[in-house]
Each structure stands twice: as structure tokens, then as C-alpha cells.
Amino acid sequence: MVQGERVVARQRFAGLRQPWQSSHALLLIPVVLIVVITIVDLLVPADIHLGPLLVIAPAITASFAGPLLTGAIGVLAVAAQAFIGWHFGVLFSRNVMVQVLALTVLSILTVCFCVVRERRRKELDQVRSVAEAAQHVLLWPLPEQLGPLQVACLYLAAEDEAQIGGDLYAATRIDGGARVMIGDVRGKGLDAIGEAALLLGAFREAAHKHTALPELAVGLEQSVAHYLPDFEAEEEAGERFVTALLLEIPDADPLIQMTSCGHPPPLLLHPGDADPVPVHPAPPLGVGPTRPEDYTLDVFSFEPGDTLLLYTDGVIEARDSHGAFYPFTQRAAQWSDHSPENLLHHIRRDLLAHAGGRLADDAALIAIRRTSLAHPGRRHRKTFHAAGFRHH
CATH class of the missing domain: 1.20.1280 (Monooxygenase)
Structure with a gap:
């Protein structure tokens, strides 16, 4: 000492x-x-x-x-x-x-x-x-280990002298697994940070209460719909919303359950390969449905050694000096066999180099790698389930 x-x-x-x-x-x-x-x-x-x-x-x-x-x-x-x-x-x-x-x-x-x-x-x-x-109180750093999951996160704020903006993420342990959320508030500045704080607080409160992700999405939608008008300017009434991706990752089963509220689909990384996960998105929070059956629960395989890469649209919408978008999927595949921390390190450096050192929008990323199964059972093939299913 x-x-x-x-x-x-x-x-x-x-x-x-x-x-x-x-x-x-x-x-x-x-x-x-x-x-x-x-x-x-x-x-x-x-x-x-x-x-x-x-x-x-x-x-x-x-x-x-x-x-x-x-x-x-x-x-x-x-x-x-x-x-x-x-x-x-x-x-x-x-x-x-x-x-x-x-x-x-x-x-x-x-x-x-x-x-x-x-x-x-x-x-x-x-x-x-x-x-x-x-900002640190608002956006807690994610734990490096969540059960059998290795986790790393990255936030790149577009605003000068800021560390966070309207993008957000959170993760928590639940019985037999973990729940993760990543989201993106429409807009910038202090209003966007206030809306991000609203959604983060609602997620931390509700993540342990709802048994299924569609029900959690409804709970978040109700919180956002109730409190979001407090952050809206008069000229933007009814135009503010939040995209979000909700995930549940069991410890014992090699799969992930996911509900998308208008958020970009994640990438599933295997050694040397990166594939967008097919999702069935519902509308964003703030303009979305209020019944669990209106949300789709997508399920896909997540084997030990796989890495899931979550991101906000500030990553895929970053442009170079010629106006070309950042080739996120191709670049992520180059470092698919790296640890979550090293993966985000390479992406950060490459993304900023592509955008000329500064992003036009906030960007947040989460890399999650499954290292093992708590109770290995029947192994699944590394393919996506053909479709999600409606929650009833």
C-alpha cells in the first residue's frame, strides 16, 4: 500500500x-x-x-x-x-x-x-x-466480467470537452444471466443527456422486475412516454424518441434473446468473420407500442468464443473526407479474434482515423465475448434462428 x-x-x-x-x-x-x-x-x-x-x-x-x-x-x-x-x-x-x-x-x-x-x-x-x-455518475462503466461474459465498452463524444452525450449503455446481472441495453437519444446537448439519464434510470429500476424483454420494453416505453415531454422544447413536441436494443444473455444456454426498439442490429463476430444479426425492430421508445405482444423477441446462437458487438449509429454514419461511410462490418471482422478490450481499441483508432479525428455524432460500442457456459448442455450450431417470435 x-x-x-x-x-x-x-x-x-x-x-x-x-x-x-x-x-x-x-x-x-x-x-x-x-x-x-x-x-x-x-x-x-x-x-x-x-x-x-x-x-x-x-x-x-x-x-x-x-x-x-x-x-x-x-x-x-x-x-x-x-x-x-x-x-x-x-x-x-x-x-x-x-x-x-x-x-x-x-x-x-x-x-x-x-x-x-x-x-x-x-x-x-x-x-x-x-x-x-x-457524467461518470450517469454513465457507469460496465463491469469487465459479467458471469461467463467478458465485457468492454467505449464512448466517443462528438461535443467538445464532453465525455458523454445522448448515447447510453447499461448492464446488470439477473438470475441466471445478464441483461444489457444500448441506446441512442435523438438530439444532442444537455437535453439529450437528460433523456439518456431518464432511460438509464428506468432500465436499472425495471431490469430485475420484468420476466421477459418485451415486458421490459413496455416498461421503458411507459417511462419514456411519461417523462420525455419534460425535456422537449416546444418546437420539438412529439419529435423526441430513443432507439434501444435490449439483450438477455443466459449463463447456461449458448444463446441470446434480444428485443430491438428501432436500434441498429449488432454484429456477431466469429474468428475472421462478422455478420449482422437479423432483428425485427419495433418503433423507438417514445413513439412505440405499449403492449408486450407488439415487440419481437429474437433469439440467436451465442457460443463460447463468439463476440457480440453492439453500437450506435454514430459509428456506421461516420464519414471520411470524401463522404464515404465507415465500413464497420469489414473492419470489425479484421479483429474478430481479439479480446473485447483490444477489439474496441482497434475500432476506436480506425474509426477516428477514418473520420479525420473527430466524429459528427456520439458513438458508443459494447463488445461482449462468451468465454464458457455455466452448465454446458447441448451445443447449438453457429447459425441464427430463422425468425424471432412474438411475445404472448
């Missing part, structure tokens, strides 16, 4: 040293400027005055240093201006006194600017830390 604390302390100290060292290395630039301007002003003819250029030094320092360093450079610049006047014996002349006074005032204004900037930076850092904490 003590050794671990020492390592953490060293890491924090190193993190503090790095910006300090970089700013002090940059400090050489204004210092060198002051020295060069002073020397050149002493060497050129007396009718040429370069002293006013000394104001560049504190102005440059303000771009990378705080008030104290900026003030120190300002004092050095004023001293250099006074030295030039003293060298030529005109220190107390009207012209030199005005130059020294002007340089002093400009240096003070620059320091004041640094003070205001530092105060706003601290406020922004505090707001960011609170926002990050709130």
Missing part, C-alpha cells in the same frame, strides 16, 4: 513538473528578446529608438505563463528601457520618461489580463471536474 501511494505521489509530482518546466523553457524567449532589443538599441544610431519594442516581451509571456512570471518579465522590460535611457544620458528626458511610463502601464494591464484569465481557467477547470463527475 505504501509503495502504491509513493508511485501515485511521484506521478502527481511529475504531472505538476511537466507544465512548470515547459513554461520556464518558453520563458527564455521573452528574456532573449529583451536582451537582443537592448543590445541592438545601444548599437544603432542615436536617432533610432527600439526601446518601445520591449512591450513584446510581457505580451508574449502572457500567452503561456501566469501573472507572476508575466509581471517579472514586465519589470525586466521596464528596467531595460530605463537602462537604455541611462546609457544615453537621457533617462529623465520627457521622451524616455513617457516610454518608461507607457511600458509600465502596458505591463500592468498585461498582468491584469493574466489574473482574469487564470481566474476563469480555474472556474472552467472546476466546472469541467463537476461535469466529468456527473
Whole structure:
């Protein structure tokens, strides 16, 4: 424990040293400027005055240093201006006194600017830390292991300085298995985050109460339909909805049950291959049906060694500079034999490279690999069931 604390302390100290060292290395630039301007002003003819250029030094320092360093450079610049006047014996002349006074005032204004900037930076850092904490509370990281399942998740937010947006995911253990949800709220910004929080809370509350996925979908639909108007602007009344994919993965049976509410179908990965799972989607939550029998329960094989890849449309709708969509299925097949964590690592790097480093929409992915069966029974062929069935 003590050794671990020492390592953490060293890491924090190193993190503090790095910006300090970089700013002090940059400090050489204004210092060198002051020295060069002073020397050149002493060497050129007396009718040429370069002293006013000394104001560049504190102005440059303000771009990378705080008030104290900026003030120190300002004092050095004023001293250099006074030295030039003293060298030529005109220190107390009207012209030199005005130059020294002007340089002093400009240096003070620059320091004041640094003070205001530092105060706003601290406020922004505090707001960011609170926002990050709130985002982590909203979108809990998924556990790496859910019974016989290895799980990894990835979120890429399109909004600047954001970690999450309107995409969402959640997973929980139930009796004899696990339930997983991935969804996508229509829209962006704070409203979308509020709607995502609504659906996540409803899923965590209802996932253990309903015996079948269609019934769970109805419960989520009722929650969304009841509370979604609270997040709608007047001009968007009736136009907000959430796509969602609900899955139940038993520990003992090599299969997955799935109900789609207008969400893109997942990919089932075998070594060297990736196949979209055929689904029978119902309308999205918020505009969907309110009876369990209106939802289809799709069932397909999920053997040990298989990986299921869930995603939101921010992945498949990412475009390159020529407008071409990201070839998700083909790229995922290249890393189908990797662990869930490595799979998402490769997809993240490849997706951002395809989109030029920035996505136009939020993107969320979940990779789930079955490692074993809790109670192996009759093994199923790795084929999809021909069709889902209506819940009765």
C-alpha cells in the first residue's frame, strides 16, 4: 500500500513538473528578446529608438505563463528601457520618461489580463471536474466480467470537452444471466443527456422486475412516454424518441434473446468473420407500442468464443473526407479474434482515423465475448434462428 501511494505521489509530482518546466523553457524567449532589443538599441544610431519594442516581451509571456512570471518579465522590460535611457544620458528626458511610463502601464494591464484569465481557467477547470463527475455518475462503466461474459465498452463524444452525450449503455446481472441495453437519444446537448439519464434510470429500476424483454420494453416505453415531454422544447413536441436494443444473455444456454426498439442490429463476430444479426425492430421508445405482444423477441446462437458487438449509429454514419461511410462490418471482422478490450481499441483508432479525428455524432460500442457456459448442455450450431417470435 505504501509503495502504491509513493508511485501515485511521484506521478502527481511529475504531472505538476511537466507544465512548470515547459513554461520556464518558453520563458527564455521573452528574456532573449529583451536582451537582443537592448543590445541592438545601444548599437544603432542615436536617432533610432527600439526601446518601445520591449512591450513584446510581457505580451508574449502572457500567452503561456501566469501573472507572476508575466509581471517579472514586465519589470525586466521596464528596467531595460530605463537602462537604455541611462546609457544615453537621457533617462529623465520627457521622451524616455513617457516610454518608461507607457511600458509600465502596458505591463500592468498585461498582468491584469493574466489574473482574469487564470481566474476563469480555474472556474472552467472546476466546472469541467463537476461535469466529468456527473457524467461518470450517469454513465457507469460496465463491469469487465459479467458471469461467463467478458465485457468492454467505449464512448466517443462528438461535443467538445464532453465525455458523454445522448448515447447510453447499461448492464446488470439477473438470475441466471445478464441483461444489457444500448441506446441512442435523438438530439444532442444537455437535453439529450437528460433523456439518456431518464432511460438509464428506468432500465436499472425495471431490469430485475420484468420476466421477459418485451415486458421490459413496455416498461421503458411507459417511462419514456411519461417523462420525455419534460425535456422537449416546444418546437420539438412529439419529435423526441430513443432507439434501444435490449439483450438477455443466459449463463447456461449458448444463446441470446434480444428485443430491438428501432436500434441498429449488432454484429456477431466469429474468428475472421462478422455478420449482422437479423432483428425485427419495433418503433423507438417514445413513439412505440405499449403492449408486450407488439415487440419481437429474437433469439440467436451465442457460443463460447463468439463476440457480440453492439453500437450506435454514430459509428456506421461516420464519414471520411470524401463522404464515404465507415465500413464497420469489414473492419470489425479484421479483429474478430481479439479480446473485447483490444477489439474496441482497434475500432476506436480506425474509426477516428477514418473520420479525420473527430466524429459528427456520439458513438458508443459494447463488445461482449462468451468465454464458457455455466452448465454446458447441448451445443447449438453457429447459425441464427430463422425468425424471432412474438411475445404472448
